[in-house]
Amino acid sequence: MPSPPMVRVVSSSTVKPPPRPRERIPLTSWDASMLSSNYIQKGLLFHRPTSCSPVNVADHLAAALGDALVHYYPIAGRFATEQHRDEHTGAVVGCSVHVDCAGQGVEVVHAVADGVTMADVLPRDADVPRGVLAQFFQLTDAVNYGGQEQPLFAVQVTDLADGVFVGFAYNHALSDGTAFWDFVNYWAALARARLGLAAPKPSFERWSPDGGAAGPAVLPCADVSELIERAPPLQLRERMLHFSAESLEALKERAREELLAAGDTAGAAALTKFQALSSLLWRCITRARRLAPEQETTCRAAINNRARLRPQLPQDYFGNTIYAIGTDSTRAADLLERGHGWAAAAVGRAVAAHTDASIRARVAAWTARPMVYTHRFFDPTGTMMGSSPRFDMYGCDFGWGSPVAARSGMANKFDGKTSLYPGREGAGSIDAELTLSPDNMAALEEDDEFWAAVTPDAPVPVPAPEKKAT
Template identity: 25%
Template structure:
């Protein structure tokens, strides 16, 4: 790989966005998000649009998402804020003297390939919150590597931005970027007397007595890719015996299989940390086109014997019940908790796990099933692959719409090396 250029791309428009120059305090949802850059990779087979076309679309899209061209900073009290200062997006262009087919293996980049996204910054402050690398291959294929800081936006928000960017490239000069909802303060309005009623100090934030997970060398954690066909998903839903989502039935299935592969004690408890989009759960609801962070987590929890012996319907019910508890009352309690912390000048630290963490007997799941790949078309077709980074935490899993077949789902999961063989042997079994 040869780096041909690196530059800071800044939005240029005759009338700056109204937020440019603002110092936007982080909301309690922002502070609950990981203080980390999240890499993702989109793969476009050749002939892909030119780098110039992709950059022009980026310039147009970023004008409607000014936070991404800003920087994280600290105020006089040591609290984080987003400085919407228009300093720009960091963009790298690289050429790779091989064909895409030479480096794509089962929907992932081959292990010996250099990372196709910018080097993840060690610090969060003062660096570009959105960093992009355009990798041009010999076959004229394009791999777009993206790193975005999680405290600037959650996955739902970034999918909105990716869609706006792709549409701007595809439509060209005539495209006007839709304006997302950007009022972060609207998401975090405490009651006149803030009254948190749930234990947010040990769920969304650390308090010193959370679960103590082991940390191991990274080579003990293996990344697996599992493909579920549309037929397999349909069979799973039939076994549930009631209406359920693809995400719910697949999570129930994988929870059963990883629990079995781990050979846990029957009386032990296991739980899954499930990301929940709270935009529509708040009262009043926040518009779905809100750009920022508004995710909390549900924690379905069962004894191992119940995970393994219960029907699919029973495990799906436990997942559904836990998610349902993240309702308007819970969201308001979380916002009130943030209001009390602000009033007391308390620094909140999110419960983000370190690389090498072993979640066993637990797990964590995120769903990117809401991605609409046809909307990420730069003009020569939708991406042929959507690749998450290697997952550094055992028990972490991500569901992504499959690029192999319509209606299928790909699971990317980090599994301890001693459990890989058992997990792979049983993952497609419906017994």
């Protein structure tokens, strides 16, 4: 296999917000637990704008980013660590991390991928070209704790032969995907209309279980670096799979009929398309792995806590407020024998059990025994559903139309990880970015049940006529 083309960096600059009073924002339990994870790496592919050169595209985005950082100034900060000492003995009992909002800046890189086309990035009915996409992102090997020296956000604008790829590398300890995509859409709105747009300001006040001011999460170490682990390199394959609204509805209906036949009317009534899709992936990945019949497996999913807390957190809450929930463990043989409906209902029970009380119990348990997530937390026999089809990825119009596709980098990938994206055509469709070992992916490609639900790839859409500036 030929080596992927090299990307040439043309320029690099640092974008800073206007000067403002220095501020410290503490990382709470939800944030601090992400310090050993990789940066979020998500990117958007666009048709090439016909009204401006590639250099102007990068300059246009950098100028609008400076506008966005007026309100989203923590993104331009860095992390700083503070030691906590026993007030009697002076011994170090722990440390905490906060965002030092001193306007250190974010990085914007302009690059060129010689000879690479949009079709190379979006091959039809084929693996995601990991080697090519890896070159479209900054900070690929960075862990979130590195935000002490490295920027919390870095953008790479890569000029293709017939398009532009905008890759985002974003520190996950700063916030979750909901807040990240809110920021990107705000930035895109300012890119369209610069400062002529009135947009809501984000809320940087961190949540506290008692409703008061949030204090920093104290980790049980003298230096956070003691808790940081880097995941070993893995041999993986990725597929970006499309599920139309009709296909998802058919999956949901099949699960509903199975549950009704089994007498589970409550489970049938509560079914969602997310449950049905999670069931399909969980069961088919388990079959592809050829697990021993007695091997236990679970299906886990990243879930947003905002609307589940009482009182609810506002949508504009800026920070991490996600947990990974999971089904009860089940034997691989039972999962496959009990069928699609049973697995979908098991996912539904896990979602329903994630209430205000369960969230607060997990926060209390973390406070009693603080930890950070590392690669050891990923279950090699389970599946993990990440990201969300609710994120407004295709609303990110920076001034030359909607993205053609959303893709990600190499970070935070492991066997059994699936990230969900909205389908480009909307209407409830979903794209699933599935990562498996080469052997497991080869086995999945022979699974008739799985591929019967996947909607065939569509060609790269032809751009609409570009709007003229008024």
